[in-house]
Amino acid sequence: xxxxxxxxxxxxxxxxxxxxxxxxxxxxxxxxxxxxxxxxxxxxxxxxxxxxxxxxxxxxxxxxxxxxxxxxxxxxxxxxxxxxxxxxxxxxxxxxxxxxxxxxxxxxxxxxxxxxxxxxxxxxxxxxxxxxxxxxxxxxxxxxxxxxxxxxxxxxxxxxxxxxxxxxxxxxxxxxxxxxxxxxxxxxxxxxxxxxxxxxxxxxxxxxxxxxxxxxxxxxxxxxxxxxxxxxxxxxxxxxxxxxxxxxxxxxxxxxxxxxxxxxxxxxxxxxxxxxxxxxxxxxxxxxxxxxxxxxxxxxxxxxxxxxxxxxxxxxxxxxxxxxxxxxxxxxxxxxxxxxxxxxxxxxxxxxxxxxxxxxxxxxxxxxxxxxxxxxxxxxxxxxxxxxxxxxxxxxxxxxxxxxxxxxxxxxxxxxxxxxxxxxxxxxxxxxxxxxxxxxxxxxxxxxxxxxxxxxxxxxxxxxxxxxxxxxxxxxxxxxxxxxxxxxxxxxxxxxxxxxxxxxxxxxxxxxxxx
Numbered sequence: 001x002x003x004x005x006x007x008x009x010x011x012x013x014x015x016x017x018x019x020x021x022x023x024x025x026x027x028x029x030x031x032x033x034x035x036x037x038x039x040x041x042x043x044x045x046x047x048x049x050x051x052x053x054x055x056x057x058x059x060x061x062x063x064x065x066x067x068x069x070x071x072x073x074x075x076x077x078x079x080x081x082x083x084x085x086x087x088x089x090x091x092x093x094x095x096x097x098x099x100x101x102x103x104x105x106x107x108x109x110x111x112x113x114x115x116x117x118x119x120x121x122x123x124x125x126x127x128x129x130x131x132x133x134x135x136x137x138x139x140x141x142x143x144x145x146x147x148x149x150x151x152x153x154x155x156x157x158x159x160x161x162x163x164x165x166x167x168x169x170x171x172x173x174x175x176x177x178x179x180x181x182x183x184x185x186x187x188x189x190x191x192x193x194x195x196x197x198x199x200x201x202x203x204x205x206x207x208x209x210x211x212x213x214x215x216x217x218x219x220x221x222x223x224x225x226x227x228x229x230x231x232x233x234x235x236x237x238x239x240x241x242x243x244x245x246x247x248x249x250x251x252x253x254x255x256x257x258x259x260x261x262x263x264x265x266x267x268x269x270x271x272x273x274x275x276x277x278x279x280x281x282x283x284x285x286x287x288x289x290x291x292x293x294x295x296x297x298x299x300x301x302x303x304x305x306x307x308x309x310x311x312x313x314x315x316x317x318x319x320x321x322x323x324x325x326x327x328x329x330x331x332x333x334x335x336x337x338x339x340x341x342x343x344x345x346x347x348x349x350x351x352x353x354x355x356x357x358x359x360x361x362x363x364x365x366x367x368x369x370x371x372x373x374x375x376x377x378x379x380x381x382x383x384x385x386x387x388x389x390x391x392x393x394x395x396x397x398x399x400x401x402x403x404x405x406x407x408x409x410x411x412x413x414x415x416x417x418x419x420x421x422x423x424x425x426x427x428x429x430x431x432x433x434x435x436x437x438x439x440x441x442x443x444x445x446x447x448x449x450x451x452x453x454x455x456x457x458x459x460x461x462x463x464x465x466x467x468x469x470x471x472x473x474x475x476x477x478x479x480x481x482x483x484x485x486x487x488x489x490x491x492x493x494x495x496x497x498x499x500x501x502x503x504x505x506x507x508x509x510x511x512x513x514x515x
Contacts, residue, residue, distance in 0.1 A: 061108035188224075192220035199224060439499060
């Protein structure tokens with residue numbers, strides 16, 4: 001399996017079928033044959049510009065149908081597409097771009113303006129056909145691509161198909177690598193089958209395509225003959241309109257997106273035509289889940305996983321959702337080809353049946369490793385092939401996984417990972433902050449909200465000033481939503497902040513310490 005093989009297979013099976021379509025514009029889709037021609041033009045441009053096999057090609061852009069010619073064009077050129085989260089602060093984006101070693105960066109117009117002064121020395125391609133003034137190394141996408149010529153570069157099963165950046169447990173951005181013959185193959189075959197894709201499905205691609213959730217969902221569906229309807233911005237009422245207008249049959253959302261869709265007036269009486277809704281990203285409250293099932297009137301399937309495991313490795317079926325009961329509080333069972341172990345986080349030894357420990361997983365889905373990070377790869381993925389998830393949980397006697405807490409300090413807010421170390425590093429620069437600890441607290445809308453707990457350097461700082469300071473330097477989802485000022489932070493004998501103690505008052509009364 002490779003991106004080239006997937007593209008060729010779909011062109012052979014259904015050359016005139018629509019592969020991708022922009023949400024809200026039915027009838028303006030791109031056929032598989034046209035997508036292959038566009039991908040060949042991208043591949044030819046990459047080769048012309050000296051991109052070598054295995055070289056990373058960075059994309060920083062909002063969801064758009066242009067993502068797919070770039071993804072497949074990279075595959076034809078044996079290059080590695082590396083999409084980045086456009087919502088990150090400029091310093092973070094530059095850190096990842098530098099780490100990737102890329103010589104070509106593709107950006108959309110809003111990102112281009114933000115990065116204009118910091119991308120010197122690289123070929124920069126601005127998506128669209130707008131004229132690009134100034135530096136000769138900057139071109140519009142329309143001017144950059146050339147004739148549709150396939151460079152016919154070979155790829156091997158062990159070659160990396162794509163690379164996604166994830167902060168991981170340390171908060172330091174790392175490029176997780178995914179290979180053709182393992183990760184991509186299991187995604188478009190086994191996982192796509194588990195997700196219930198059918199030839200002729202219309203799939204809503206609303207998750208960000210720089211995340212594993214968006215990329216994996218789109219590729220799995222397209223490989224199975226589903227038409228991908230790409231949502232640029234998640235506006236709930238507009239998304240419901242798109243589901244109707246395009247005849248969407250299957251979709252993937254995180255719980256906050258589900259809640260937003262269900263809050264649109266009249267949603268429960270609209271002729272949506274959905275067959276199934278898959279959700280993931282964070283646990284969902286049972287009442288909220290039941291409301292969504294009533295409002296959207298389709299089968300629901302929960303998936304659980306993480307980027308480094310090519311996304312989902314466990315699933316709670318539609319039948320279990322219909323049955324209700326205790327199953328609804330679980331994250332489902334591992335796929336048949338996936339091993340799961342519950343271990344002591346410190347020793348790595350398996351805990352007794354039913355006991356709580358760290359969830360680890362082993363399968364062909366596990367990433368190749370982190371790009372240029374051998375030590376951090378070894379910390380996440382041991383020689384026996386077991387991947388640390390950073391989640392604490394247990395297995396019940398039916399084999400279902402139940403999430404309880406996080407082994408690390410990671411916060412999941414609205415489906416986005418936030419690592420406290422990144423936020424703490426920024427807030428520590430504030431003149432009125434002597435010490436700071438960042439935690440996740442329960443939030444009705446986002447599942448968890450980011451809270452900063454501060455020891456002042458002198459007089460207590462104005463929380464509004466601290467929040468504004470953070471917003472100016474961090475992405476919106478990373479920025480604290482609230483600030484508490486305290487005299488001291490709880491610490492171990494060695495001086496480490498005890499985050500569980502800090503979180504306890506906010507989570508009291510909840511049966512699990514994650515949402």
